[in-house]
Amino acid sequence: MHPFMRVYLSFIVLFVVTALASPSLAAQEMEDDSTLVVSLLTCSPGEQTYELYGHTALRVRSARDSSDIVYNFGAFSFDQPHFIWRFVLGECDYMLMPCPFGYFLAEYAYRGSSVTEQILNLIPPEAARLANALATTARPENCVYRYNIFRSNCTTKARDIIEENVFGAVRYPARARRNTFRSILHQFTQGHEWAREGNDLLLGADVDTLITERDEMFSPIYMMWYADSAMIDGDVHGVRPLVAESKELLAADPSRQQAERDSLPSFPLTPVQVGLGALVVGLLIAVWEYRRRRILWPVDAVLMFLQGIAGLLLVFMSLCSQHPAVASNWQVWVLNPLPLVFLPFVVRADIRRQSFVYHAFAAGFLVFFLVLYAILPQHFSQLILPVALLLLSRAVVHLLVYRQKP
Numbered sequence: 088m089h090p091f092m093r094v095y096l097s098f099i100v101l102f103v104v105t106a107l108a109s110p111s112l113a114a115q116e117m118e119d120d121s122t123l124v125v126s127l128l129t130c131s132p133g134e135q136t137y138e139l140y141g142h143t144a145l146r147v148r149s150a151r152d153s154s155d156i157v158y159n160f161g162a163f164s165f166d167q168p169h170f171i172w173r174f175v176l177g178e179c180d181y182m183l184m185p186c187p188f189g190y191f192l193a194e195y196a197y198r199g200s201s202v203t204e205q206i207l208n209l210i211p212p213e214a215a216r217l218a219n220a221l222a223t224t225a226r227p228e229n230c231v232y233r234y235n236i237f238r239s240n241c242t243t244k245a246r247d248i249i250e251e252n253v254f255g256a257v258r259y260p261a262r263a264r265r266n267t268f269r270s271i272l273h274q275f276t277q278g279h280e281w282a283r284e285g286n287d288l289l290l291g292a293d294v295d296t297l298i299t300e301r302d303e304m305f306s307p308i309y310m311m312w313y314a315d316s317a318m319i320d321g322d323v324h325g326v327r328p329l330v331a332e333s334k335e336l337l338a339a340d341p342s343r344q345q346a347e348r349d350s351l352p353s354f355p356l357t358p359v360q361v362g363l364g365a366l367v368v369g370l371l372i373a374v375w376e377y378r379r380r381r382i383l384w385p386v387d388a389v390l391m392f393l394q395g396i397a398g399l400l401l402v403f404m405s406l407c408s409q410h411p412a413v414a415s416n417w418q419v420w421v422l423n424p425l426p427l428v429f430l431p432f433v434v435r436a437d438i439r440r441q442s443f444v445y446h447a448f449a450a451g452f453l454v455f456f457l458v459l460y461a462i463l464p465q466h467f468s469q470l471i472l473p474v475a476l477l478l479l480s481r482a483v484v485h486l487l488v489y490r491q492k493p
Contacts (some may be wrong), residue, residue, distance in 0.1 A: 122150035123214040127205040127245065127330070128157065128191075129311040131339055132275055133198045134347045136282050140275045141307035143242040145249075146188060146204065147218045155188040158221045161241030163234075177409030181234040183225045183244070192337060199343025201335060205314055208331035209253065210324060217252040224248065237268055237294075237302070237411050242310045249329075255321040257329055259300055259313045268294035268412070269466055271306050284358040284468055288397075289404060291416030292465035362473030369477040373484040380488055384437035388430065390481060394474075395427030417465045420456045421475045442489035450482035 130142040148155040162184035195202050209217065224230060234240060250257050269290065276283035303309045317329035356364070369386075376382050401422050404413040429445045436443040453475055460472065 120149050120151050120215065121211045123211065123218055124148050125207045125209055125214050125217050127207060127249070127311070127314055128336075129203045129205070129307050130195050131201040131308075133200055134344065134351055136279075138198070138200075139279060139282060140272075143245045143307040143310060144191065145217075145221060145245050147221060148188070156185050157188050157191040158225060158245075159184050159186060159191065159241070160232075160244040176407060177235075177411075177413075179234045180231050181241070182230045182232070183221070184230065185221075185225050196337055196340070197343070198347050199340035199345075200337070201339040202337040203311060204334055204336050205311065205330045206332045206334075207249065208319070208328050213253050217249065220248055220252050235411060237305045240305055242307045243305055246304055246310060253319050253329075254324065255319045258318045258320055259304075260316040262300055262303075265297040266303055267297060268302070268305075271303065271309065275306070275308075280357045280359075281354060284470065287466065287468040288418065288470070289401070289410070289416070290412045291405075291414065291418075292463075293412035293415045295464060295466050358469045362470045366473040366477045366480075369480055373480045376484050377487055382437045382440070382485060382488055384434050387437055387481060388434050390478065391426035391430045391433060394422060394478065395424050395430065398423035398425070399427070415465075417463050418467060418471050420452065421471055421478065440489075442485070446482040446485040450479060450486065453479040453482065 124147075126146040126148075128144045128146050130144075132139050132141045142161055144157050144159045144161070146155070146157050160183050161181060163179065163181045192202060207214075207217075232239060232244065269286070272286050272290075272294075273283060276286065300313065304313055314330055315333060318326050319329055320326040369390075372383065372386055398419065401416055401419050402424055404410065405416060405419065406414075429443075433443055433445055457475060457479070460467070460475075
């Protein structure tokens with residue numbers, strides 16, 4: 088667990104015991120406090136995989152009692168029981184966690200991120216209502232929610248609770264340029280090729296359809312842009328901007344960002360380099376096998392095992408996971424569990440230097456995929472084309488070797 092998370096967890100215990108011990112009294116005090124100011128905080132991306140997209144939180148401060156609390160919908164702990172398993176299943180729970188503003192700012196200063204504050208243009212009753220809603224939601228019985236990267240995350244939860252507590256409707260500007268979920272993810276994984284590759288392998292065609300302006304607000308940076316031009320209308324106070332003032336509380340620190348980047352383990356090759364390298368090696372082996380009229384069965388064993396394991400993951404995610412957009416993944420045509428079923432039969436046939444029907448079936452299936460590759464409604468992983476060609480080369484060399492005359 089990150090050291091700052093331990094501070095947060097310690098603080099929330101104190102917060103619950105004190106500020107939330109008498110919720111009705113706290114609510115009354117907020118209603119009587121005309122100095123309440125509520126702000127939307129947006130933090131620039133960090134270097135850890137879960138930091139690449141930035142972060143959103145809400146800040147509530149009062150001049151009357153000098154309180155300054157940040158409400159963070161993005162809190163989670165790796166120490167939760169079965170965290171990895173629940174994450175794979177899409178059943179990962181996040182929570183709303185309050186912490187002192189100073190601690191929050193220190194975490195982002197530590198990693199070199201910028202923090203931008205947008206002070207919301209709320210009248211005192213709205214500010215009190217929103218502050219009370221946050222305090223109530225942060226209570227232990229209310230604070231946990233089921234995370235969804237596109238529909239229910241730290242940014243959408245902050246947006247929704249603002250909309251629920253203003254007097255009127257929040258109207259956001261329309262945009263002529265349309266994005267997809269995947270194109271936004273790609274914007275924030277530039278320079279992090281393997282994180283991008285992981286997204287592209289697991290996410291299917293559903294993230295490649297054009298999305299609305301509201302959908303784009305799953306991203307903290309996009310939410311900040313939309314909030315800048317949003318208006319509140321439909322109430323007795325007329326039409327007014329959602330944001331009264333924007334300012335940068337913390338500037339980005341490139342030296343800290345570089346130090347954070349250097350501290351993380353890295354792989355020297357990109358997915359494209361790995362895919363093309365494997366394809367070249369595979370083709371060279373196939374040429375050698377064709378000339379020697381001999382199949383190297385360990386090559387088939389390794390490739391079919393890796394293909395089948397990757398396929399098991401994709402099929403499992405498609406059938407069992409609640410993650411969005413993993414059930415529409417056309418890449419299961421290439422990466423599927425069937426090779427694990429046929430692996431022992433293929434190896435036995437290789438050892439006996441006999442043909443096996445699997446290779447004709449695999450070649451036809453892969454050729455069909457490659458023909459449709461350019462028109463299928465999905466952006467594919469950078470690995471999928473070289474992998475498909477590599478697997479096709481294995482099937483073709485088997486057909487050529489075993490059809491040669493002695």
